[in-house]
Structures are given as C-alpha cells and as structure tokens.
Amino acid sequence: MVDRVSDFLGGSPLGVLVRLIVLSLVVGFVLSWLGWSPREILFWLEDTVRDVWRGLFGSMDRLVNYFLVGAAIVFPLFLLSRLFKSGRR
Incomplete structure (x- = not known):
C-alpha cells in the first residue's frame, strides 16, 4: 500500500509534502511581488x-x-x- 502511495505521489509522502510547501512559498512570494x-x-x-x-x-x-x-x-x-x-x- 505504501508503495502505491509513493508511486502515485512521486516519492515519500513526507518528502512530497516538504517540496509542495517550499514550492508554494516560492510561488506565493513571486505572485505577491507581482501584485497578483x-x-x-x-x-x-x-x-x-x-x-x-x-x-x-x-x-x-x-x-x-x-x-x-x-x-x-x-x-x-x-x-x-x-x-x-x-x-x-
């Protein structure tokens, strides 16, 4: 079951969560800088x-x-x- 989840997410759930948080912060910073x-x-x-x-x-x-x-x-x-x-x- 864990292998299916990892395959679906493209990595371990914790690692994917950390990448998503970092990416969200970067995109949020850029959008805020653009005024959007x-x-x-x-x-x-x-x-x-x-x-x-x-x-x-x-x-x-x-x-x-x-x-x-x-x-x-x-x-x-x-x-x-x-x-x-x-x-x-």
Missing part, C-alpha cells in the same frame, strides 16, 4: 474561459448562418439540376 492575488487569478481564469466559450459558440453561430445562406442557393440549384438531368433520360 488568488482572487485576481481566478477572475482572469473565469474571463478567459468565458471569452473562449463566446468565441467558439460565436463562431458556430456564424457557421450556421453561412450554411443557411449558402443552402438557400445550393439546394434549389441542386434540385433543378437533378430535375433537368432526369428529364433528359
């Missing part, structure tokens, strides 16, 4: 996800509009061409 707070990072992440969501579905909306405009021309022409081709036989 966890709240600002979460708001930035939320805004980014929202912008990506709008971009994807905004593109889908335009794609559907392009399809409908093109289909208004293409499908009737296709049907006419099939009717004229079947009339020649």
Whole structure:
C-alpha cells in the first residue's frame, strides 16, 4: 500500500509534502511581488474561459448562418439540376 502511495505521489509522502510547501512559498512570494492575488487569478481564469466559450459558440453561430445562406442557393440549384438531368433520360 505504501508503495502505491509513493508511486502515485512521486516519492515519500513526507518528502512530497516538504517540496509542495517550499514550492508554494516560492510561488506565493513571486505572485505577491507581482501584485497578483488568488482572487485576481481566478477572475482572469473565469474571463478567459468565458471569452473562449463566446468565441467558439460565436463562431458556430456564424457557421450556421453561412450554411443557411449558402443552402438557400445550393439546394434549389441542386434540385433543378437533378430535375433537368432526369428529364433528359
């Protein structure tokens, strides 16, 4: 059981905990020095996800509009061409 936990964590639990504490202090120091707070990072992440969501579905909306405009021309022409081709036989 201990081997599975060590394999999952990438080392002994105590060693991993010490590395995580040191890394958290370093990252916290750097973020504090930059003037960033966890709240600002979460708001930035939320805004980014929202912008990506709008971009994807905004593109889908335009794609559907392009399809409908093109289909208004293409499908009737296709049907006419099939009717004229079947009339020649």
